[in-house]
Amino acid sequence: MAKEYKSEDEFLKDYDISKFDQLSMTADILLISVSDHETSNYRKTNKKTMSILLVKRNEYPYKDKWCLPGGFLNPKNETLEECAMRVLKQETNLENIYLEQLYTFDDPKRDPRTRVVSTSYMALIDKNKLTQMINKNASWFDVVLLEDNEKEVTITLTNGVDTIHVNVKKELREKTTGRYTVTSLDNKDLAFDHDLVIVSGLERLRNKLSYTDIVFNMMPEYFTLGELQKVYEVILNKKLLDPAFRRIIANKVEKTDKMKTGEGHRPSALFKYKG
Amino acid sequence: MAKEYKSEDEFLKDYDISKFDQLSMTADILLISVSDHETSNYRKTNKKTMSILLVKRNEYPYKDKWCLPGGFLNPKNETLEECAMRVLKQETNLENIYLEQLYTFDDPKRDPRTRVVSTSYMALIDKNKLTQMINKNASWFDVVLLEDNEKEVTITLTNGVDTIHVNVKKELREKTTGRYTVTSLDNKDLAFDHDLVIVSGLERLRNKLSYTDIVFNMMPEYFTLGELQKVYEVILNKKLLDPAFRRIIANKVEKTDKMKTGEGHRPSALFKYKG
DNA sequence: CCAATAGTGTCTGTGAGACAGTATAAG
DNA sequence: CTTATACTGTCTCACAGACACTATTGG
Numbered sequence: 001m002a003k004e005y006k007s008e009d010e011f012l013k014d015y016d017i018s019k020f021d022q023l024s025m026t027a028d029i030l031l032i033s034v035s036d037h038e039t040s041n042y043r044k045t046n047k048k049t050m051s052i053l054l055v056k057r058n059e060y061p062y063k064d065k066w067c068l069p070g071g072f073l074n075p076k077n078e079t080l081e082e083c084a085m086r087v088l089k090q091e092t093n094l095e096n097i098y099l100e101q102l103y104t105f106d107d108p109k110r111d112p113r114t115r116v117v118s119t120s121y122m123a124l125i126d127k128n129k130l131t132q133m134i135n136k137n138a139s140w141f142d143v144v145l146l147e148d149n150e151k152e153v154t155i156t157l158t159n160g161v162d163t164i165h166v167n168v169k170k171e172l173r174e175k176t177t178g179r180y181t182v183t184s185l186d187n188k189d190l191a192f193d194h195d196l197v198i199v200s201g202l203e204r205l206r207n208k209l210s211y212t213d214i215v216f217n218m219m220p221e222y223f224t225l226g227e228l229q230k231v232y233e234v235i236l237n238k239k240l241l242d243p244a245f246r247r248i249i250a251n252k253v254e255k256t257d258k259m260k261t262g263e264g265h266r267p268s269a270l271f272k273y274k275g
Numbered sequence: 276m277a278k279e280y281k282s283e284d285e286f287l288k289d290y291d292i293s294k295f296d297q298l299s300m301t302a303d304i305l306l307i308s309v310s311d312h313e314t315s316n317y318r319k320t321n322k323k324t325m326s327i328l329l330v331k332r333n334e335y336p337y338k339d340k341w342c343l344p345g346g347f348l349n350p351k352n353e354t355l356e357e358c359a360m361r362v363l364k365q366e367t368n369l370e371n372i373y374l375e376q377l378y379t380f381d382d383p384k385r386d387p388r389t390r391v392v393s394t395s396y397m398a399l400i401d402k403n404k405l406t407q408m409i410n411k412n413a414s415w416f417d418v419v420l421l422e423d424n425e426k427e428v429t430i431t432l433t434n435g436v437d438t439i440h441v442n443v444k445k446e447l448r449e450k451t452t453g454r455y456t457v458t459s460l461d462n463k464d465l466a467f468d469h470d471l472v473i474v475s476g477l478e479r480l481r482n483k484l485s486y487t488d489i490v491f492n493m494m495p496e497y498f499t500l501g502e503l504q505k506v507y508e509v510i511l512n513k514k515l516l517d518p519a520f521r522r523i524i525a526n527k528v529e530k531t532d533k534m535k536t537g538e539g540h541r542p543s544a545l546f547k548y549k550g
Numbered sequence: 551c552c553a554a555t556a557g558t559g560t561c562t563g564t565g566a567g568a569c570a571g572t573a574t575a576a577g
Numbered sequence: 578c579t580t581a582t583a584c585t586g587t588c589t590c591a592c593a594g595a596c597a598c599t600a601t602t603g604g
Contacts, residue, residue: 008335008387022297023350025392042603043554060283075298075390080381098449104379104394106355112283113290115350117300117392119379174373175550176488213451226555243558244593265555266601275450318576318581501582518585519566540582541574 023115027083028070028194029053030102030120030201031092033127034218034231035142043264048230050143051127052157052198054164054190055091058137061112062191066157066164068198069138070118084121091135098124098217102201110193120197122204124217143202145237152185153199164189168199209235213252216273224260224268225249298390302359303345303469304328305377305395305476306367308402309493309506310417318539323505325418326402327432327473329439329465330366333412336387337466341432341439343473344413345393359396366410373399373492377476385468395472397479399492418477420512427460428474439464443474484510488527491548499535499543500524 005014031053036046054066071087073080081099089095102120110116127140141157141164148154150170157164167185172178187195208214215231229245251274258270280289306328311321329341346362348355356374364370377395385391402415416432416439423429425445432439442460447453462470483489490506504520526549533545 005335005338008338021299021347021350023300023348024296025298025300041554043552045555060280061287063283072296073298073392075296075383077383079383080379080392098451100449100452100454101379104355104376106394108350108352108354112287117348117355119381174375176373176491176548177375177483178487179375208452212453216451224556241594241596242556243560244595246557247592261602263555264603265553266557268556273451316581318579320582499583516567516569517583518587519568521584522565536575538582539576540580541576541584543583 023117025073025075025080026070026116026118027073027080027087028068028118028120028192028197029084029088029099029123030068030197031088031123031125032201032205032218033125033130033140034234035127035140045226045230045263048227048234050202050234051140052143053091053138054141054157054159055135056137056139057191065191066139066141066162066189067191068120068194069135080119081121084123088123091133091138092125092130093132093134094125094130098122098214100204102197102204105193105196107193118192118197120201122201124205124214126218126220128220145202148237153182155198155202157198162189166190166195166198168195206235206237213273216252219273222256222258222270222272224270225253226268228253228271298392300348300350300355301345301391301393302348302355302362303343303393303395303467303472304359304363304374304398305343305472306363306398306400307476307480307493308400308405308415309509310402310415320501320505320538323502323509325477325509326415327418328366328413329416329432329434330410331412331414332466340466341414341416341437341464342466343395343469344410355394356396359398363398366408366413367400367405368407368409369400369405373489375479377472377479380468380471382468393467393472395476397476399480399489401493401495403495420477423512428457430473430477437464441465441470441473443470481510481512488548491527494548497531497533497545497547499545500528501543503528503546 033051035049035051037049039047053069055069057063057065057067069087069091071083073083084099100122102122104117104119106117108115139159141159144156146154146156152170153168155166157166168182169185170180170182173181182196182199184195209232218231219228225246228249229240233240253271254274256270256272259267260270261267308326310324310326312324314322328344330344332338332340332342344362344366346358348358359374375397377397379392379394381392383390414434416434419431421429421431427445428443430441432441440461443457444460445455445457448456457471457474459470484507493506494503500521503524504515508515528546529549531545531547534542535545536542
């Protein structure tokens with residue numbers, strides 16, 4: 001029979017949770033940016049790709065594998081978001097950037113050490129604002145979407161040296177909302193279940209693109225509409241029609257008196273986010 | 276200096292995480308349904324309200340306060356979703372219902388006992404399918420939305436005996452997506468931060484209503500379009516125009532040869548979800 | 551001039567908002 | 578006949594898809 005308490009204060013004074021019911025948590029960060037790739041033709045504009053930041057693990061488990069930046073939550077007084085920001089600051093020295101909770105991944109076997117539940121966050125930056133990368137083990141990987149249908153997603157990540165293959169299976173879980181579960185099909189190159197985080201995060205970004213102004217978190221202060229359109233296209237993975245695109249973003253941007261010249265073709269006006 | 280391991284297996288054999296880095300987790304469930312309320316006028320159709328299931332706590336902390344059904348995660352081998360389903364089964368004896376991860380709430384002070392991170396789930400049912408309520412401390416509360424603007428949300432929950440006031444402050448957190456943080460303004464009646472879970476969950480439901488078929492998880496097998504429209508209206512908290520509504524749901528439902536009669540006015544055809 | 555991008559005009563079809571109208575049961 | 582809901586017809590307006598067209602630079 002449990003002791004009878006007369007008040008909550010009295011109860012709390014006695015309270016000591018059993019260590020058996022406890023576990024560890026981490027915050028993992030999917031940091032996404034857009035990279036420019038020079039083209040040989042002087043007329044052509046730069047090709048753009050999405051990039052994500054990965055870190056090479058230098059200890060077990062998954063030693064020498066790539067993974068998303070992340071770290072253990074300090075249970076004493078830290079929130080998961082503070083934990084995510086702390087890790088981000090460690091890796092990139094960046095603060096005050098777009099950060100959003102993605103999903104909590106909790107497969108009991110996702111960490112071979114012990115039970116570790118991970119809450120993942122998506123962060124967006126304009127890579128050019130990044131002045132210094134603190135961690136030497138960190139590297140930007142370009143995202144190449146090879147396949148994305150109702151059954152599976154296949155992505156290749158490459159940093160010029162290493163190539164990482166991501167291949168996850170999608171299974172319809174619930175017909176009314178079209179929600180599906182993602183499971184690893186072939187995850188030799190990435191640590192933990194970070195392949196699932198990447199696939200979920202890229203999809204979230206794609207969805208938010210259409211009904212929010214989220215894209216401007218990945219843009220410099222001044223940009224041309226052509227550049228902005230190319231960012232949309234690389235995230236949505238499809239070509240957009242110019243007039244339609246300009247109509248959609250017309251009331252989100254503000255024309256400045258600056259121009260971008262020296263591109264081998266007609267100069268374009270520089271715009272900025274209206275906010 | 277850390278010991279040098281030659282393989283992951285060798286490392287794992289030695290691994291023992293420090294108890295200092297650990298915490299507890301719970302899964303909390305926002306179970307939402309729609310209730311019918313009889314009207315005195317024999318011609319009028321039933322009024323509908325949203326309802327959520329609350330449980331009266333019979334132990335500290337927050338003894339005698341109402342809260343969402345929830346329970347501690349078994350860290351050994353249970354997923355958060357399994358934990359949520361287990362709790363749901365305990366409370367309502369229901370299985371195989373719509374369940375979706377909402378958000379992970381992690382304010383270090385949200386539980387006065389110790390650090391407890393909570394992952395919340397939204398569950399939807401048609402209340403009429405519920406044959407037996409197992410837990411005598413559980414009760415359905417009707418949701419009355421009093422105010423919902425950019426600054427705050429005010430809700431009253433009532434089960435005919437108790438009335439619970441929910442009042443949370445919304446603060447714009449990020450302008451590009453319009454995301455905001457919710458914080459309790461006045462939370463005397465509900466345990467923990469469950470007021471925040473309720474507000475977040477109701478908003479998620481409202482959003483998903485427009486771009487998914489999620490509503491059919493709250494409907495019986497056969498229903499009239501008038502009933503379906505009233506469910507939409509109570510969730511969206513606004514009147515809809517008949518022709519527009521019928522156009523939108525036309526290809527989601529299937530007309531059956533059944534009719535609903537005896538209502539004091541023209542009978543209506545019964546439809547079912549096309550799936 | 552050429553190649554490439556910048557930027558605009560306009561047609562068309564879709565679909566939501568709005569309102570008015572007809573249909574039909576119970577009492 | 579009245580009342581309340583069931584259900585439909587149709588006008589308008591906003592907007593996305595599509596395509597064609599003009600403008601302007603560096604080389």
